[in-house]
Amino acid sequence: QVQLVESGGGLVQTGGSLRLSCVATKTFNQYTMGWFRQAPGKEREFVATISRGGQLTYYADSVKGRFTISRQNDKNTVYLQMNSLKPEDTAVYYCAADRQAYRAKPTTAAAVDYWGQGTQVTVSS
Secondary structure, eight states, X not given: OOOEEEEOOXXXXXXXXXXXXXXXXXXXXXXXXXEEEEOTTSOOEEEEEEOTTSOOEEEOTTTTTTEEEEEEGGGTEEEEEEOSOOGGXXXXXXXXXXXXXXXXXXXXXXXXXXXXXXXXXXXEO
């Protein structure tokens, strides 16, 4: 079992930037990693995914061109750089680990094997 711990959330103004980090408690290069988010009253939704080696990425249309997912396997860490933030990006952001190989399509929440505890991101207008 792998535990995931997110950090880096906070309050930012519209147009600002944040970088989220997710550290795994054990070697995680065998996992496809991803980020999801959940706004109040809404279902958890896919944000981005990255392949085990870090070469392949896929994004939700709503964040494409603004967010960048990356990973450092030697540090057991995955990142989400968020730029040009909008109020509609406000949500709890969750790190996710998936044993299945990378696919160039949104990961479903049901396919995730491990979740982090979440970190709040609030974008003020």
